Amino acid sequence: METVHMDPSSVIPMTGFDDPVQGSQRVFRQVLDAMSHPGKIVRIQDLDDAPQPLNKSTAAICLSLVDFETPLWADSEIASNGEAMNYLRFHCGCPVTQDPMEARTALISDAAALTGFSRFSPGTDERPEMSTTLIVQVNALTQDGGLTLSGPGIETTRTLGVDGVSSAFWDAVRANNALFPRGVDLILSVDEHIVCLPRTTQVEG
Amino acid sequence: MSATETLEGYNFAYLDEQTKRMIRRAILKAVAVPGYQVPFGSREMPLPYGWGTGGIQITASVISADDTLKVIDQGADDTTNAVSIRRFFARTAGVDTTEKTEDASLIQTRHRIPERALKEGQILVYQVPIPEPLRWLEPRETETRKMHALEEYGIMHVKLYEDIARFGRIATAYDYPVLVNGRYLMRPSPIPKFDNPKMDNMPALQLFGAGREKRIYAVPPYTDVKSLDFDDHPFEVQKWDDCCALCGAEDSYLDEVVMDDKGRRMFVCSDTDYCEERRAQGHVGPLGTSPGTPQAAE
Numbered sequence: 001m002e003t004v005h006m007d008p009s010s011v012i013p014m015t016g017f018d019d020p021v022q023g024s025q026r027v028f029r030q031v032l033d034a035m036s037h038p039g040k041i042v043r044i045q046d047l048d049d050a051p052q053p054l055n056k057s058t059a060a061i062c063l064s065l066v067d068f069e070t071p072l073w074a075d076s077e078i079a080s081n082g083e084a085m086n087y088l089r090f091h092c093g094c095p096v097t098q099d100p101m102e103a104r105t106a107l108i109s110d111a112a113a114l115t116g117f118s119r120f121s122p123g124t125d126e127r128p129e130m131s132t133t134l135i136v137q138v139n140a141l142t143q144d145g146g147l148t149l150s151g152p153g154i155e156t157t158r159t160l161g162v163d164g165v166s167s168a169f170w171d172a173v174r175a176n177n178a179l180f181p182r183g184v185d186l187i188l189s190v191d192e193h194i195v196c197l198p199r200t201t202q203v204e205g
Numbered sequence: 206m207s208a209t210e211t212l213e214g215y216n217f218a219y220l221d222e223q224t225k226r227m228i229r230r231a232i233l234k235a236v237a238v239p240g241y242q243v244p245f246g247s248r249e250m251p252l253p254y255g256w257g258t259g260g261i262q263i264t265a266s267v268i269s270a271d272d273t274l275k276v277i278d279q280g281a282d283d284t285t286n287a288v289s290i291r292r293f294f295a296r297t298a299g300v301d302t303t304e305k306t307e308d309a310s311l312i313q314t315r316h317r318i319p320e321r322a323l324k325e326g327q328i329l330v331y332q333v334p335i336p337e338p339l340r341w342l343e344p345r346e347t348e349t350r351k352m353h354a355l356e357e358y359g360i361m362h363v364k365l366y367e368d369i370a371r372f373g374r375i376a377t378a379y380d381y382p383v384l385v386n387g388r389y390l391m392r393p394s395p396i397p398k399f400d401n402p403k404m405d406n407m408p409a410l411q412l413f414g415a416g417r418e419k420r421i422y423a424v425p426p427y428t429d430v431k432s433l434d435f436d437d438h439p440f441e442v443q444k445w446d447d448c449c450a451l452c453g454a455e456d457s458y459l460d461e462v463v464m465d466d467k468g469r470r471m472f473v474c475s476d477t478d479y480c481e482e483r484r485a486q487g488h489v490g491p492l493g494t495s496p497g498t499p500q501a502a503e
């Protein structure tokens with residue numbers, strides 16, 4: 001039998017949480033904080049490193065919440081990267097699907113190209129929780145930006161700035177809000193921070 | 206209060222990691238669809254259904270070793286259910302526990318909301334026996350699911366109207382139905398309707414767990430929670446002629462305690478922490494004594 005020599009870095013995935021039990025818990029609580037306070041920038045800091053093109057907070061959320069019950073879809077930049085996909089398969093043990101409609105979690109690294117959510121599952125009127133959760137990697141998040149958010153989880157209004165998405169993205173967010181109770185839920189992520197935009201959040205500006 | 210000895214041989218907070226992930230995902234979806242009941246794979250817990258297994262599973266999935274946990278049962282910190290659940294998490298998660306509402310980051314409750322207003326960042330976990338508000342009106346899950354999908358809640362208004370026709374007022378005193386964020390009809394669990402106004406625009410996150418019925422639902426912070434009513438029969442909470450016999454509070458929910466077989470009775474705060482805090486501040490009710498001396502009303 002012929003010996004195949006492979007670069008070890010392509011087969012051995014990068015390490016995950018130092019302590020998977022406490023790491024998963026902390027990341028979940030940070031996501032819960034962000035999801036129950038839409039537009040609030042929340043720090044996620046439990047991974048030292050993540051395989052490109054995944055940023056650290058995207059990787060940490062996957063490690064915390066994705067498993068064999070939740071099919072994962074990734075856009076071509078991530079899906080074509082062997083190291084990133086190997087990492088997700090190894091740590092999460094999740095099925096990887098080619099059909100975004102089937103996905104419970106979708107990873108998007110090319111946020112500028114994301115102009116609509118119709119490819120993803122919005123759930124049904126009877127089972128709105130079956131919708132896809134999108135983790136969208138953006139360039140930057142600022143709390144004092146030009147967007148004004150309101151809805152459950154926000155006392156009056158909250159401002160937010162997002163760099164790296166198209167204007168069509170915000171039209172899609174508004175259309176998604178109008179679908180309620182159906183609709184996707186969004187997690188925008190940068191290196192060590194996230195912002196959640198559940199389907200209930202109204203975005204102006 | 207210092208944590209009791211932590212148990213060996215169990216995962217952190219008792220539940221296995223896969224179960225926690227499943228529950229955590231359900232909680233996030235519940236927050237995204239306020240008031241909607243998300244089905245989840247409820248596990249068998251080391252205590253019977255009806256003792257708060259739904260609330261315990263949520264607490265186990267949310268809790269960290271840095272949390273400070275308070276558990277109340279009917280407002281009291283020192284009842285069997287509250288004591289055993291508090292001890293369960295002290296032993297399986299090594300958390301600090303407290304009886305002070307203000308100091309708790311996580312509060313698990315059965316049938317009450319603390320009198321002291323909750324703050325942003327706190328999480329209130331309710332134990333829920335029957336999560337479906339329409340269940341006694343329509344027994345079929347397939348039908349109630351459609352009714353929620355179509356926002357078809359006329360049947361609940363008919364029920365409240367029948368109360369008015371029969372008794373002249375809405376007779377529901379606890380587990381009083383609410384509309385969350387103007388969309389989903391929700392059971393607030395069997396809290397007295399006295400507590401319903403506290404749910405509206407509460408700064409804390411409210412999570413609800415029904416273990417036997419396998420449902421999780423949530424009310425995010427600052428969310429509209431409206432008790433159902435009619436224009437000519439507006440929602441009202443119950444009032445008492447008495448004040449708390451121990452601390453003199455006139456703004457808290459009172460329990461009636463029978464004193465003897467001669468018909469003597471007293472009213473005391475159901476929220477024990479609130480009552481103790483008031484007494485420590487020097488408030489004294491008609492049967493109370495000043496702090497430091499033994500209770501006269503034994």
